[in-house]
Amino acid sequence: MNAAIELQDIAVRYGEHVALDGVNLSIDQGLVTALIGMNGSGKSTLFKTIMGLVKPERGTTTLAGGDPDTARKTGRVAYVPQGEEVDWQFPVSVREVVMMGRYGHQGFTRRPSKADHDAVDHALHRVELTELAKRQIGQLSGGQRKRAFVARAIAQGADIVLLDEPFAGVDKRLEGALVSLLRELAGEGKTIVVSTHDLQSLPALADRAVLLLRRVLFHGLVKDALVPEQLTRAFGLDVGDAP
Amino acid sequence: MSLLDLILEPLAYDFMVRAIATTVVAAVVCAVLSCWLVLIGWSLMGDAVSHSVLPGVVIAYAIGAPFAAGALVFGVLAVALIGVIRATSRVKEDAAMGIVFTTLFALGVVLISVMPSQTDLMHIIFGNILGISPSEMLQIVVLAAVALTILLAKRRDFTLFAFDPSHAHAIGLSPRFLGGLLLGTLALTAVVALQVVGVVLVIALLIIPGATAYLLTDRFSTMLVIAPIMSALSSVVGIYLSYWLDASSGGLVVVVQGVVFGLVYLLSPRHGLVGKRLQARRYARMSPATPAA
Numbered sequence: 095m096n097a098a099i100e101l102q103d104i105a106v107r108y109g110e111h112v113a114l115d116g117v118n119l120s121i122d123q124g125l126v127t128a129l130i131g132m133n134g135s136g137k138s139t140l141f142k143t144i145m146g147l148v149k150p151e152r153g154t155t156t157l158a159g160g161d162p163d164t165a166r167k168t169g170r171v172a173y174v175p176q177g178e179e180v181d182w183q184f185p186v187s188v189r190e191v192v193m194m195g196r197y198g199h200q201g202f203t204r205r206p207s208k209a210d211h212d213a214v215d216h217a218l219h220r221v222e223l224t225e226l227a228k229r230q231i232g233q234l235s236g237g238q239r240k241r242a243f244v245a246r247a248i249a250q251g252a253d254i255v256l257l258d259e260p261f262a263g264v265d266k267r268l269e270g271a272l273v274s275l276l277r278e279l280a281g282e283g284k285t286i287v288v289s290t291h292d293l294q295s296l297p298a299l300a301d302r303a304v305l306l307l308r309r310v311l312f313h314g315l316v317k318d319a320l321v322p323e324q325l326t327r328a329f330g331l332d333v334g335d336a337p
Numbered sequence: 338m339s340l341l342d343l344i345l346e347p348l349a350y351d352f353m354v355r356a357i358a359t360t361v362v363a364a365v366v367c368a369v370l371s372c373w374l375v376l377i378g379w380s381l382m383g384d385a386v387s388h389s390v391l392p393g394v395v396i397a398y399a400i401g402a403p404f405a406a407g408a409l410v411f412g413v414l415a416v417a418l419i420g421v422i423r424a425t426s427r428v429k430e431d432a433a434m435g436i437v438f439t440t441l442f443a444l445g446v447v448l449i450s451v452m453p454s455q456t457d458l459m460h461i462i463f464g465n466i467l468g469i470s471p472s473e474m475l476q477i478v479v480l481a482a483v484a485l486t487i488l489l490a491k492r493r494d495f496t497l498f499a500f501d502p503s504h505a506h507a508i509g510l511s512p513r514f515l516g517g518l519l520l521g522t523l524a525l526t527a528v529v530a531l532q533v534v535g536v537v538l539v540i541a542l543l544i545i546p547g548a549t550a551y552l553l554t555d556r557f558s559t560m561l562v563i564a565p566i567m568s569a570l571s572s573v574v575g576i577y578l579s580y581w582l583d584a585s586s587g588g589l590v591v592v593v594q595g596v597v598f599g600l601v602y603l604l605s606p607r608h609g610l611v612g613k614r615l616q617a618r619r620y621a622r623m624s625p626a627t628p629a630a
Contacts (some may be wrong), residue, residue: 144505167509175503184376184500185557194497198508204493230555250508 096159098123098285099144106139106151108270113139115308117153121287123253125278128296129289130319131306132329137289140306141256144287145173158253165254172247174240174257181234188242189227192217193196195250221275225232244275255279257288261295273299290321293320338424347580353601354538356466359474360572360590363533364542366481368568369488370526371547372560375500378546382416385438386520391445394461394528399452405480405528412524415441416517442536464535464587466576477529480499484525495519496557519538534587541591549598552608571597588613588626 099121106114114136121127131137142148144155146162157165165171172195195217196210206214218224221241226234234242242259246254257276261269273295280286280301287297295314296303303319305312305328312324320323347353374383397407415437422433425530449458460468469477488495494515497505502512523543530539546568550560575590580591606612 145503147503147506163509166507169508171507173503173507175501179503181376181500185551185555185560186500189554190557191500194501194504195508197493197497197505197510203490225367246504 096123097121097156098158099287100154100156101143102154102156102257104140104155105151106136106143106148107151112308114143114150117306118181119304119310119313121285122302123285124283125301126276126286126288126299127304128300129287129304129306130291130293130296130328132291135307135321137306138258141173141270141287141289142256144256145171163231167198168275169250170253172250172252172255174243174247174255174260176258177236177239177263179258180231180239182239183336184231186231187216188223188231188234188244189214191231191242192227192245192249195246195248195252199248213249213251214245217245219299220248222271235265235268236263237265237272240264240272241275244272244279248279252284254285255287257286259289259291261290261292269295270298291294293325296320343581344577349579352467352469353576353580355469355471355474356586357573357576359469359477359616360466360533360576360586361569362478362481363530364568364572364590365565366488366526366547367530367539367542368487368546368550369485369561370519371543371545371568372550372557372564373499373547374494374523374543374608375547375551376557380540381434382419382520383543384540385419385434385524386412386415386523387531387543388438388536389441390438390524390527390531391442391461391536392448395445395448395452395458395530398458399448404476404532405525408528409521409524411441412527413521416520433623445536460535461531462536464531464533464538465587466533466586467533467579473532474574477532480525481529484529487522491518492561534590538587538591541594545591545598547607549594549601552598552601552605555607562565567597568594 096122099119101119104114104117118139129137129140134311139148143150145158146166155162158170192214193206193210195206196206196213200206200210215224218227221244223242223245224239226238231239231242244255260272264272271284276286276288276299290296297320300316302314303312303316305319305324307328311327312319374380390411393407393409393411393573394404397404418437419430419433422428422436423430452458494510495511496518498512498515505515506514526543527539530542546564547560549567550564553563554560570589571593575593576586577585578593579589582623601609603610604612
């Protein structure tokens with residue numbers, strides 16, 4: 095299987111604080127990989143490194159077999175932000191958010207073409223938000239908001255989709271819709287990476303789990319990650335107390 | 338005197354026609370820019386840049402260079418200084434802004450005080466819309482056209498930058514470049530507006546129209562229409578009031594804008610104070626606290 099994301103010996107430091115220290119990670123294409131760790135374990139920093147938002151002190155990143163900048167410029171990487179990073183009062187409609195996925199395909203002024211509109215229609219249909227497309231983004235429920243951003247990744251045509259804590263603020267009963275959507279996308283060969291501290295939904299969601307604490311403690315099958323000795327290392331506490 | 342006379346009489350004077358035309362041009366370009374500033378949360382940045390351009394304008398005046406060039410240099414300098422202070426010391430961004438823009442503004446005041454001809458430059462601080470010359474008007478119109486072209490051509494990128502800079506980065510755009518372009522346009526726009534209402538009041542034109550439009554709609558494209566129309570109308574009303582009341586024109590332009598904001602704040606159907614109260618009451622009636630058994 096091909097590696098969609100390859101990190102070699104990544105180290106990131108914020109002043110005195112070491113956020114990542116020698117991360118080696120090879121994430122396979124066509125799988126859902128969950129990135130697990132407690133707050134401060136470096137999950138967000140790892141995402142930012144993959145995104146190129148943080149310049150590591152040392153180490154190399156390879157995306158889709160090549161240079162990360164090229165991968166970004168060709169629209170192969172999509173990012174679904176954490177709920178708290180988004181201004182939900184912002185005056186954009188669901189459709190406009192999804193259209194933002196098409197900007198890389200558009201000209202200087204980003205005037206949408208027929209192909210862009212079709213891609214957006216298709217993506218909205220795919221996440222079952224066609225009916226709500228005209229709503230202001232903040233007027234969606236937690237789960238619908240996430241699906242709108244996933245639709246943006248679909249419209250973009252990205253092969254690598256990073257989701258930062260997608261289940262925070264999503265109703266437990268509605269989580270299933272998002273999980274099955276992500277499973278479907280992986281089935282089509284897309285690489286899905288989810289950062290989460292929600293261990294309960296893990297078996298249904300992910301093929302692989304990565305336990306992170308400034309470096310990779312474990313990378314393998316989910317069932318092998320969810321054993322007491324691994325979780326104790328990652329969270330530094332008894333499994334009975336694990337979130 | 339009939340209403341028509343009230344409207345037509347000032348137009349008999351060339352200076353009034355120029356004043357109204359220039360104010361409308363400045364109001365429109367500021368209002369368009371303000372839509373992004375209020376959403377990004379750059380109101381204070383707008384204030385900082387618009388004050389910081391003063392020494393640049395004064396120096397440009399002294400050496401006979403275009404005002405815009407001087408303003409752009411000092412606008413960029415201000416943004417860079419704010420960034421450096423924030424990144425390399427424990428001083429927070431708002432304090433860094435306060436330090437940089439007041440110092441540069443004060444430098445401008447000092448430079449004006451040592452200039453031989455002070456009257457023209459004092460107008461830059463307080464605005465002198467009624468005394469605007471045809472050549473100044475031409476300069477304002479050209480700058481406004483440049484700023485407006487940049488803003489409208491890149492409007493979708495700016496909106497993406499305001500809404501989700503991480504996504505902009507993820508698809509290979511540069512949020513830094515877009516932010517820089519927006520701030521550069523802000524410096525240009527500040528030059529346009531400071532000749533109308535003066536440096537001190539520019540910020541009003543750069544915040545109030547966007548904030549007012551934001552209370553009226555949930556669509557950004559609609560904001561881009563409402564804000565300039567409302568700002569232009571308020572400005573014309575302000576100029577007329579200043580003519581008939583024989584009072585500060587820049588001051589009245591801003592006062593009218595503020596009054597319009599106040600009315601919208603109270604009466605906007607969806608996001609106004611009264612509207613929200615009514616909505617809350619309607620919801621309360623629809624879902625009674627004690628459901629029937």
